[in-house]
Amino acid sequence: MTVPSLGLGLVGCGSFGAYVLDAVAGLPGLHIAAVADPEPSRAKPLGDRHGVVALDGLDALLDAEGVDIVALATPPATHAEMAVAALRAGRHVFCEKPLATTTEDAARVRDEADRSAGTLVVDHVLRYNPVLRVVQRLIAEGLLDAPRRFLFENDAADQDLGPDHWFWDPEHSGGIFVEHGVHFFDAARALLGSEPESVRATAVRRPGGPVDMVIADAVHPGGVLATHLHSFTHAHRCERQLMRLDHGFAETRITGWIPTYATITAWVGDQEAERWEQLPGRFGELLNVPGARPHGGERITVTVHRDAGDTRPARGRGVERTVPHRVEAVIDLGGEMRKPYVYAQSVRAAVADLLHSARGGGAPVADAHSGLTAVAVARAATLAAGTGTQQRVTIPARPAPLQGPACALAEGSGA
Numbered sequence: 107m108t109v110p111s112l113g114l115g116l117v118g119c120g121s122f123g124a125y126v127l128d129a130v131a132g133l134p135g136l137h138i139a140a141v142a143d144p145e146p147s148r149a150k151p152l153g154d155r156h157g158v159v160a161l162d163g164l165d166a167l168l169d170a171e172g173v174d175i176v177a178l179a180t181p182p183a184t185h186a187e188m189a190v191a192a193l194r195a196g197r198h199v200f201c202e203k204p205l206a207t208t209t210e211d212a213a214r215v216r217d218e219a220d221r222s223a224g225t226l227v228v229d230h231v232l233r234y235n236p237v238l239r240v241v242q243r244l245i246a247e248g249l250l251d252a253p254r255r256f257l258f259e260n261d262a263a264d265q266d267l268g269p270d271h272w273f274w275d276p277e278h279s280g281g282i283f284v285e286h287g288v289h290f291f292d293a294a295r296a297l298l299g300s301e302p303e304s305v306r307a308t309a310v311r312r313p314g315g316p317v318d319m320v321i322a323d324a325v326h327p328g329g330v331l332a333t334h335l336h337s338f339t340h341a342h343r344c345e346r347q348l349m350r351l352d353h354g355f356a357e358t359r360i361t362g363w364i365p366t367y368a369t370i371t372a373w374v375g376d377q378e379a380e381r382w383e384q385l386p387g388r389f390g391e392l393l394n395v396p397g398a399r400p401h402g403g404e405r406i407t408v409t410v411h412r413d414a415g416d417t418r419p420a421r422g423r424g425v426e427r428t429v430p431h432r433v434e435a436v437i438d439l440g441g442e443m444r445k446p447y448v449y450a451q452s453v454r455a456a457v458a459d460l461l462h463s464a465r466g467g468g469a470p471v472a473d474a475h476s477g478l479t480a481v482a483v484a485r486a487a488t489l490a491a492g493t494g495t496q497q498r499v500t501i502p503a504r505p506a507p508l509q510g511p512a513c514a515l516a517e518g519s520g521a
């Protein structure tokens with residue numbers, strides 16, 4: 107039996123909307139049905155490129171034939187109202203991040219998604235990134251201890267963000283924690299397997315200009331500390347990012363805001379050493395993200411330096427282990443050169459997850475609860491930074507708690 111293809115209608119034909127359409131074109135079970143933007147000079151060429159009608163906004167899109175999924179790629183402050191309207195009209199929604207610019211609006215969308223028959227996926231692309239999936243898997247399988255510390259340092263580019271761009275205006279973007287930080291608050295939630303309880307933050311303004319650098323430290327249950335720094339101050343070629351996980355006896359270092367490369371170093375015992383040596387043989391299974399197409403150059407390598415240390419017990423934070431062997435593992439998707447490819451495949455996998463869920467395949471990974479939690483943390487961080495007092499702010503909205511690191515994988519899915 108052939109499953110009917112679902113039609114996707116895009117609202118917002120700016121730079122990322124165009125990118126999303128290119129990424130999902132040709133996805134099995136999906137076709138592009140229409141595009142919409144009040145600015146005809148954006149809608150028309152994009153519609154022509156994909157051979158579909160160009161409309162002037164969401165209302166026209168909802169009136170059009172054959173639009174089963176509404177993809178929202180408009181500025182952040184518009185997302186909540188449009189997502190609610192599309193869900194009420196019986197459509198599925200693929201919503202660009204952030205889900206909303208306030209916690210209240212994000213909760214409204216979450217409530218509507220819970221009530222509605224439609225599926226909502228937030229484009230938290232990191233949830234569909236193979237490097238992060240492998241690290242989550244290694245934590246779930248106990249090869250890596252749950253992180254006790256998360257750090258993300260983001261030297262991001264502002265090269266294409268002119269002074270009049272909506273990005274700098276919190277009314278439209280929600281501010282840096284909301285507009286961009288949500289990706290990493292959500293990734294931390296997946297990697298740590300918990301939601302933070304409180305946050306403290308600082309915002310720094312460029313001389314005579316907007317806030318362009320922010321830092322937040324969020325405390326997760328069990329005293330796990332997560333630090334998030336975003337600095338939109340660089341030329342494209344000088345962008346650099348590091349995500350670091352401290353697992354106690356092991357460390358993970360992931361580079362690229364779209365992760366393309368990671369190194370893991372670990373001190374292990376005899377049995378763990380054997381398990382690490384088996385990892386490259388599980389390469390295909392570990393790197394598989396349903397809906398994403400590997401380019402073929404990905405690799406996982408593991409070197410175990412046997413007896414690199416002595417056999418006397420090693421102790422840290424009261425935990426004692428016999429760990430004489432040193433592991434060096436590399437997860438390589440091709441490095442920074444492959445960022446555009448990996449990025450597009452993550453968007454494709456997110457839409458594949460929506461298709462899978464829309465056809466009864468269970469909740470998507472980046473669902474409305476993820477979207478709400480990320481916005482709630484981002485808003486608490488924004489509030490904390492605004493006080494200028496370094497006070498901790500308690501994070502209010504508490505969606506259903508996760509069951510542990512493994513559940514964030516939400517296996518399955520897949521066109």
Ligand SMILES: NC(=O)c1ccc[n+]([C@@H]2O[C@H](COP(=O)([O-])OP(=O)(O)OC[C@H]3O[C@@H](n4cnc5c(N)ncnc54)[C@H](O)[C@@H]3O)[C@@H](O)[C@H]2O)c1
Pocket residue numbers: 117118119120121122123142143144145148162163164178179180181182184202203204229230231285
């Ligand atoms: N997931 C990611 O990795 C990622 C990356 C970049 C951007 N984004 C998100 O994508 C969204 C769009 O960003 P962008 O850089 O493409 O912005 P953009 O300014 O280039 O494009 C926005 C488009 O939306 C249109 N628009 C505005 N209001 C509208 C409305 N009410 N109805 C219909 N169209 C409307 C504008 O005319 C414009 O064409 C933002 O939410 C941004 O955060 C996500």
